[in-house]
Amino acid sequence: MCVSIAIRLSFAVRCSDARNRTEPSSRNPLTPHADDDILMSVMHTMKLDFQEERLANGLKILTLEDPSHPIVSYQVHYATGSRNEKPGITGISHLFEHMMFRGSKEFGPEEFARTIQANGGTLNAFTTVDNTSYFENLPSDKLELAIRLESERLENLSLNQESLDTEREVVRSERKLRTVNSPFGLLIEQLFAIAFDQHPYQWPVVGWDHDLRRLTLEDCLDYYQRGYAPNNAVVIIVGDFKRTEALTWVKKYYGHLTPQPPLESPLAQERPQRGERRSVFKKVSQLEAFFAGFHCPGIKNPDVFPLLALNHILSGGKSSRFYQRFVKTGKAVDAQVETDPPPFWPMDPGLLQVYAIATPGVPIGDLENEIWGVVEEIQEGKFDEEELAKAKRGLITSFIMGLQSAFFKGLAGGLYTIKAGDYNMANTMLDSYEKITTDDVQRVALRYLSVDNRTVVTLQPITPEENERLEPME
Numbered sequence: 001m002c003v004s005i006a007i008r009l010s011f012a013v014r015c016s017d018a019r020n021r022t023e024p025s026s027r028n029p030l031t032p033h034a035d036d037d038i039l040m041s042v043m044h045t046m047k048l049d050f051q052e053e054r055l056a057n058g059l060k061i062l063t064l065e066d067p068s069h070p071i072v073s074y075q076v077h078y079a080t081g082s083r084n085e086k087p088g089i090t091g092i093s094h095l096f097e098h099m100m101f102r103g104s105k106e107f108g109p110e111e112f113a114r115t116i117q118a119n120g121g122t123l124n125a126f127t128t129v130d131n132t133s134y135f136e137n138l139p140s141d142k143l144e145l146a147i148r149l150e151s152e153r154l155e156n157l158s159l160n161q162e163s164l165d166t167e168r169e170v171v172r173s174e175r176k177l178r179t180v181n182s183p184f185g186l187l188i189e190q191l192f193a194i195a196f197d198q199h200p201y202q203w204p205v206v207g208w209d210h211d212l213r214r215l216t217l218e219d220c221l222d223y224y225q226r227g228y229a230p231n232n233a234v235v236i237i238v239g240d241f242k243r244t245e246a247l248t249w250v251k252k253y254y255g256h257l258t259p260q261p262p263l264e265s266p267l268a269q270e271r272p273q274r275g276e277r278r279s280v281f282k283k284v285s286q287l288e289a290f291f292a293g294f295h296c297p298g299i300k301n302p303d304v305f306p307l308l309a310l311n312h313i314l315s316g317g318k319s320s321r322f323y324q325r326f327v328k329t330g331k332a333v334d335a336q337v338e339t340d341p342p343p344f345w346p347m348d349p350g351l352l353q354v355y356a357i358a359t360p361g362v363p364i365g366d367l368e369n370e371i372w373g374v375v376e377e378i379q380e381g382k383f384d385e386e387e388l389a390k391a392k393r394g395l396i397t398s399f400i401m402g403l404q405s406a407f408f409k410g411l412a413g414g415l416y417t418i419k420a421g422d423y424n425m426a427n428t429m430l431d432s433y434e435k436i437t438t439d440d441v442q443r444v445a446l447r448y449l450s451v452d453n454r455t456v457v458t459l460q461p462i463t464p465e466e467n468e469r470l471e472p473m474e
Contacts, residue, residue, distance in 0.1 A: 046400060046403055046430060047427055048064060048403075048409055048412060048413055048423065048426050048427055049064065050062040050063065050064050050413050050423055051063045051064070051243060052423075053247060055230065055250075055251065055254060055255055056255070057230040057231060057254070057255065057257055057258065057259045058229075058230055058231025058232075058259045059230035059231065059233055059234075059235060059250075059254050059257070060233070060234045060235065060417060061234075061235045061237070061247065061250055062234065062235070062236050062237070062413050062414065062417065062423060063236075063237045063238075063241075063243045063246060063247070064236075064237070064238045064239075064409060064410075064413070065239075065240075065241065065242070065243055066238060066239055066240065066406055066409070067240045068240075069239070069240060069406070070139060070140050070240050071137060071138065071139060071140060071239050071240060071406060072137075072138060072139075072140045072142075072143050072146075072237065072238065072239030072240055072241050072406065073135060073136070073137045073236070073237070073238045073239055073406040073407045073409075073410045074135065074136045074137075074138070074143060074146040074147065074150070074235075074236070074237055075133060075134065075135040075136075075235070075236040075237075075238075075410045075411070075414050076133070076134045076135075076150050076154070076233055076234070076235055076236075077131050077132075077133045077134075077233065077234045077236065077414040077415065077417070077418050078131060078132045078133070078227060078228060078232055078233050078418075079130070079131060079227075079232050079233075079262075079263070079418050080093050080096070080131065080132045080223075080227035080228070080232065080263060081093050081127065081128050081129045081130040081131050081132065081205070082094070082127075082128075082129045082200055082201070082203060082204070082205045082207075083129050083130055083199075083200045083201065083265070083266055083347065083348060084200075084227065084263040084264065084265070084266075085200055085203070085207075086200070086264075087203075087211070088211060088214070089211060089215060089219050089223070090203045090204075090207040090208050090211040090212075091171065091175075091204075091205070091206055091207015091208065091211055091212050091215075092207070092215060092219060092220065092223050093127050093132050093205070093223075093227075094127040094132075094171065094205050094206050094207060095167060095168065095171050095207070095212070095215065095220075096127075096132060096220070096223065096224065096227070096228070097125045097126070097127045097132050098167040098170060098171060099157065099159065099163060099164070099167050099220070099224075100125065100134065100153055100157065101113060101125075102157075102158055102163040102166070102167060103157075103158040103163070104152055104153040104155075104156040104157050104158055105152070105156035105158070106152050106156065107149070107152070107153070109163075112149055112153060115145070115149065116136050116138060116145075116146065116149070119138060119139070119142045119145060120138060120139045120142065121136050121137060121138025121139070121142060121146070122136070122137050122138070123135065123136045123137070127205055128205060128344070128346075129200075129201055129205060129346055129347075129350075130346060130347040130348075130418060130419050131415065131418045131419070133411075133414065133415075134150065135407065135410070136149075136150075137406070137407055140239060140240040140241055143237070143241050143246060143249070144249045147246075147249045147250055147253050147254075148249075148253050151253035151254050151257075152253075154228055154230075154233075154254075154257070155257060157224060157228070159217065159220055159221055159224060160217070161217055164215070164217055164220060168212060168213075168215065171206065171207070171212060172209060172212050172213070174206065175204075175206045175207070175209060175212070176474075178206070179204065179206065180473050180474065183285070184289065184291065184355075184459070186281060186283070186473060187281050187283075187289070187291050187457050187459055188291055188353075189204050190279060190281055190457050191279075191291050191292075191293050191351070191353070191455060191457045192204070192293070192351065194277050194279050194455050194457065195273075195277065195293045195295065195351055195455040196270055197270070197271070198268040198269065198270045198271055199266055199268065199269060199270040199348060199349075200266050201270075201346065201348065201350060201351075209474035210474070223263075225260055226260050226261060226262065226263050227263050229257070229258075229259055229260035229262075230254055230257045230258075230259055231259035231260065231262065232260070232262055232263065234414050234417045234418060235250060235254070236410040236411075236413055236414040237250075237410075238406040238407075238409045238410040238413075239406040266348065269348065269349070270295065270348075270349060272295075273295055273452060273453050273455070274452060275452050276451050276452060276454045276455070276456070277454075277455040277456070278455075278456050278457075278458070279455075279456070279457045279458070280457070280458050280460050281457055281458070281459055281460065282460045282461075282462045282466070282467075282470065283459055283460070283461065283462065283467075284461070284462060284463070284464055284467045285459060285461040285462075286360065286461065287333065287357050287358060287360065287459075287461070288357075288358045288362075288363070288364035288367075288458075288459060288460075288461060289355065289356065289357040289358065289364065289458070289459040290355065290356060290364055290367075290368050290456055290457065290458045290459065291353060291354075291355040291456070291457050291459075292353065292354045292355065292368075292454055292455065292456045292457075293351035293352065293353050293354075293454070293455045294351065294352045294353075294354070294448050294449050294450075294453050294454055294455075295349055295350075295351060295448070295453050296339075296349060296350060296351065296352045296448050297349050298345075298346060298347055298348045298349050298350070299342060299343070299345040299346065299347055299416075299419050299420055299425075300420050300425070302432065303440075303444050303447075303448075304342065304345055304432075305429075305432040305433055305435075305436055305440075306436050306437075306440035306441045306443070306444045307339060307352060307444050307448065308339060308341060308391075308395055308433075309388060309391040309392060309395065309433075309436045309440075309441050310337070310378060310441050310444060310445055310449075311337040311338075311339045311352070312390075312391035312394055312395060313378065313383060313387050313388065313391050313441070314337045314354075314374065314375070314378070315335065315336045315337045316390075316391060316394055317394070319390070321374050321377075322335040322336065322337070322356075322371070322374065323335070325370070325374060326356065326367070326370070326371070330359055331358070331359055331362050331367060331370070332356050332357060332358055332359060332362070332367060333357040333358070333359055334355075334356065334357045335355070335356040335357075335371065336354070336355055336356075337352065337353070337354050338352070338353040338354075338355065339352050339353075341395075341398075341399075342416075342425075342426075342429060343411065343412050343415035343416045343419065343426060344415065345419075346419075347418075347419040347420070351455075352448065352449070354371065354375075356368065356371055364458060364459075368456070368458075375445065375449050378441065378442065378445040378449075379442065379445045379446045379449070380442075381438070381442045383438065383441070384438075385438060388436065388437075388438055388441060391436075392433050392434065392436060395433045396430055396433050396434065399429060399430065399433070400430075412426040413426060
């Protein structure tokens with residue numbers, strides 16, 4: 001049931017594998033080229049008007065009635081991500097995403113999923129650095145079923161050695177497929193491991209293989225007891241339902257659960273970086289590439305929004321500077337800036353990533369220098385209001401498109417509650433996008449995309465014979 005190692009969700013609202021993004025595939029009247037007056041009028045009518053309730057055991061409940069379609073999205077978000085782990089148990093949050101489908105007192109392995117699907121619903125889950133989330137999108141008259149099933153596996157999950165051994169190997173295989181054997185997965189891991197020397201963001205959400213091998217049943221029982229507790233969860237209900245009835249069901253199935261001491265937050269925040277860090281990763285490859293990371297603030301910092309606009313100007317589509325300068329001219333196979341759009345932006349200060357894959361015959365050092373030259377243009381203010389306006393239209397449009405979905409409305413409310421402590425921050429996003437100025441973009445480019453704040457990992461291609469002489473990667 002895993003949909004991601006470290007989630008990347010586009011504003012078109014879809015779950016995806018780590019480091020992947022898609023653009024909306026169908027035409028929409030609210031495209032980045034739509035009439036600005038129409039866009040602005042729609043903008044000011046968008047509001048997530050959640051009703052909030054908290055049970056005596058600490059469970060937060062957010063409800064948003066929307067009878068426009070006979071469906072409901074039921075979501076449970078736990079504040080259990082890789083930031084709550086420590087060396088020795090890395091990957092346990094993501095492992096639990098798998099374990100939650102292994103059965104409970106009432107349901108056998110995978111029976112949870114079969115029951116939801118047999119009742120016309122879809123379901124899945126994802127784990128990030130900050131949270132683990134579960135959701136069911138299903139017909140409105142099946143809401144009580146989803147509430148009952150989610151509460152039952154929260155209270156009575158089957159945790160035994162057989163389930164642990166089975167899912168451990170599934171996760172190890174996933175790590176091998178998506179990271180070790182992928183073109184750039186190990187480079188990205190190395191980038192984060194070098195850029196962070198204090199904070200848990202330094203290890204991957206999927207975990208280190210040596211930790212996955214050594215996780216014990218006792219580790220899992222302790223993590224389950226503290227992490228999967230009502231006071232560490234947020235329940236979201238969005239769609240065609242009656243709030244009073246839904247709250248009655250939530251209280252019936254969750255109200256008796258006992259709160260637990262919370263999981264530890266990171267013991268240390270990352271220290272400011274005081275100089276560029278560089279590394280080389282040797283790998284059998286036909287292409288040269290580099291991946292760079294710049295420390296940037298957490299989700300509650302207003303600089304998030306001009307950083308997203310900067311991302312859009314540099315690599316947002318085929319009219320962007322990176323595409324026009326490097327991909328279109330044949331210098332690069334790909335060149336991108338990677339950030340997680342809110343509400344998926346990390347809770348604590350994370351990394352804004354820049355990467356480029358060189359076309360065969362183009363020296364990676366030359367390509368990297370040219371990439372930084374384009375960044376310097378932004379730092380010098382060499383961009384105009386039209387580029388910024390296009391970026392803002394794209395960001396605003398994408399968020400509005402997402403809010404057409406009950407599922408995304410729930411994600412926005414739930415993830416902002418987990419990451420920022422307040423779902424209402426989702427209601428400030430459109431204004432925050434609209435207020436971005438060219439001065440803001442130049443300022444964040446100067447502040448965060450500096451050489452002293454930069455970590456770079458370069459892929460150095462080697463032959464299969466050279467590869468054989470190196471230690472294997474896990």
